Amino acid sequence: MDKCPVGSCSSEALMQRVALGDSQAFAALMARHQDRVMAVAFRFLGSRQEAEDLAQEVFLRVWRAAPSYTPSARFTTWLYAITANRCKSALRSFWRTGVLLLGALSADEEDQADLADQRRSPSPEDLALGAERARQVATALGSLPKTQRLATILLRYEGLSYAEIAEVLGVSVPAVESLLVRAKRSLEEKLRQHQE
Amino acid sequence: MSTPAAELGCHQARQCFSALQDKALSKDHQLRLEAHLECCPACRAEYSRLEAAWAALGELPAPSAPSALAGQVLKRIEAGPRWLNVLRPLPRLAPSVAALGAMLLLGLVAGGFLGHAVLPGQEALAESTSTLQALDVFTPAPQGTLAHGYLQLAALEGK
Incomplete structure (x- = not known):
């Protein structure tokens, strides 16, 4: 196999090298995609620590599944599919349920507020409003059923098309449309309730 | 219109x-x-x-991945069983050898299991002995009866 410099290799080509156990190619692949995995996980779970753990799990899975990866699928689609599956199973975990019941949700809200503070801080009032708004959006998003939430995140933040979302979630395009119609209605209702 | x-x-x-x-x-x-x-x-x-x-x-902002993430994942990979890492590229480099090895392993496992299931174990032998003892009541068993057939079969196996 011709070896391209890791920096200029396509992700698909890097994956073929990862399949042969090339850890340098794997590190390059991670550097290229870790932020998007982290962003999906964080917006889905609402907690920075859990998102970091999940991102690690996703890339471990990428490493282990590399020999079975076929370049017929776009690497990012394949990566999003792994991330989506991990997100769904993370929510099912007994420990997560236990932790939420014990009230750790407040710490996650602090994460959201801290991030809002980092991005925009023109005045203390704006800061407070931004943090509050981020909290409201996170709560509304977090209340959606998991598949609706994933479809929303992939569309709104990752810019995927309906067809790509369908491939990632393993459903039909009309099913994605239906998921998004319900998700948007639900978000609109919840955000309106917060404002009232 | x-x-x-x-x-x-x-x-x-x-x-x-x-x-x-x-x-x-x-x-x-x-x-x-x-x-x-x-x-x-x-x-x-x-x-x-x-x-x-x-x-x-x-x-709703999202954080960037921590800079240490790649290092943490690589550490976890290295901490895993090293012999597995050596075997990982085998299916790609030599698919026929890998397939042959897998089939051989499967054959050995299946053969061992089936052999164990077909050969009579201690329990089966004990059951057979107790049946023969119970049939002593009918000896000499009249020809054409089930007991007669069973005793003949047991005698043949005994040889």
Whole structure:
């Protein structure tokens, strides 16, 4: 196999090298995609620590599944599919349920507020409003059923098309449309309730 | 002639708001929906609310991955069984050898299992002995009876 410099290799080509156990190619692949995995996980779970753990799990899975990866699928689609599956199973975990019941949700809200503070801080009032708004959006998003939430995140933040979302979630395009119609209605209702 | 707006009812129009927002409608469908919005204040208000909610989602920032993430994952990979890492590229480099090895392993496991299942174990032998002892009651067993057949079979196996 011709070896391209890791920096200029396509992700698909890097994956073929990862399949042969090339850890340098794997590190390059991670550097290229870790932020998007982290962003999906964080917006889905609402907690920075859990998102970091999940991102690690996703890339471990990428490493282990590399020999079975076929370049017929776009690497990012394949990566999003792994991330989506991990997100769904993370929510099912007994420990997560236990932790939420014990009230750790407040710490996650602090994460959201801290991030809002980092991005925009023109005045203390704006800061407070931004943090509050981020909290409201996170709560509304977090209340959606998991598949609706994933479809929303992939569309709104990752810019995927309906067809790509369908491939990632393993459903039909009309099913994605239906998921998004319900998700948007639900978000609109919840955000309106917060404002009232 | 009906106007484009008349072609879409409010319920039908609202079902398409999401697709309109995501520019996922056909040109014709989009024009009909826009015409409906122009002449229906209720739908227009509903669509604006949906747009506002969608815009609000932009106010949810996400953190970047920590710089140590790659190192942590690589450490976990290295901590795993090293012999597995050596075997990982084998299916690609030598698929026939890998397949042969896997089949050999499967054959050995299946053979061992089936051999164990077919050969009589201690329990089966004990059961057979107790049946023969019980049949002593009928000896000499009349020809053509089930007991006679069983005893003959046992005698043959005994040889």
